[in-house]
Amino acid sequence: GENVEQHPSTLSVQEGDSAVIKCTYSDSASNYFPWYKQELGKRPQLIIDIRSNVGEKKDQRIAVTLNKTAKHFSLHITETQPEDSAVYFCAASKDRGSTLGRLYFGRGTQLTVWP
Amino acid sequence: DTGVSQDPRHKITKRGQNVTFRCDPISEHNRLYWYRQTLGQGPEFLTYFQNEAQLEKSRLLSDRFSAERPKGSFSTLEIQRTEQGDSAMYLCASSTGGANQPQHFGDGTRLSIL
Numbered sequence: 001g002e003n004v005e006q007h008p009s010t011l012s013v014q015e016g017d018s019a020v021i022k023c024t025y026s027d028s029a030s031n032y033f034p035w036y037k038q039e040l041g042k043r044p045q046l047i048i049d050i051r052s053n054v055g056e057k058k059d060q061r062i063a064v065t066l067n068k069t070a071k072h073f074s075l076h077i078t079e080t081q082p083e084d085s086a087v088y089f090c091a092a093s094k095d096r097g098s099t100l101g102r103l104y105f106g107r108g109t110q111l112t113v114w115p
Numbered sequence: 116d117t118g119v120s121q122d123p124r125h126k127i128t129k130r131g132q133n134v135t136f137r138c139d140p141i142s143e144h145n146r147l148y149w150y151r152q153t154l155g156q157g158p159e160f161l162t163y164f165q166n167e168a169q170l171e172k173s174r175l176l177s178d179r180f181s182a183e184r185p186k187g188s189f190s191t192l193e194i195q196r197t198e199q200g201d202s203a204m205y206l207c208a209s210s211t212g213g214a215n216q217p218q219h220f221g222d223g224t225r226l227s228i229l
Contacts, residue, residue, distance in 0.1 A: 032215035105157025108159055
């Protein structure tokens with residue numbers, strides 16, 4: 001099955017700096033890559049996603065890049081704010097073959113933004 | 116549209132007891148997923164439904180676990196003869212259409228086994 005690895009496990013940045021979280025995946029058939037933000041005690045919230053026919057997607061201060069050849073994708077947060085502090089999860093899934101639709105998650109990155 | 120709702124939010128029970136959780140998906144979402152999340156880990160897939168049909172079950176879902184979605188709307192997840200290792204957050208998610216549509220999560224049910 002799919003194996004998603006995520007780095008770093010913790011990340012501390014100063015308010016206003018950028019943060020980058022990286023993930024790799026093992027199944028070349030994976031073609032959908034969402035990112036979730038989970039605050040303590042709350043539900044995972046979808047913040048951005050990218051499909052394999054696109055190399056980059058941006059939504060205000062958040063961007064995701066995908067390198068299909070290398071099988072890795074990254075989350076970029078610019079101008080970080082204290083309210084960005086949370087655990088971020090990357091995930092991967094595919095829409096063909098077995099296990100279609102199920103999300104495989106990384107282990108998460110605890111992002112702390114210091115004022 | 117109030118999002119995915121799960122009940123109860125917390126469940127504390129003694130080892131060996133049976134527990135049942137409920138998930139109400141976003142209305143008209145035909146796909147419903149169950150995941151389990153333990154501390155410091157990402158959610159792990161348990162099972163999913165397309166309408167009322169259960170299409171896939173993870174190896175994590177032992178024979179003590181059973182899930183239903185009788186009318187293609189809400190779903191229940193039952194754990195029989197609970198064990199310490201069952202302590203976790205049980206998350207439900209729903210989505211429209213086929214695979215690779217955005218999955219929206221509920222707040223989860225936190226299960227604690229005494």
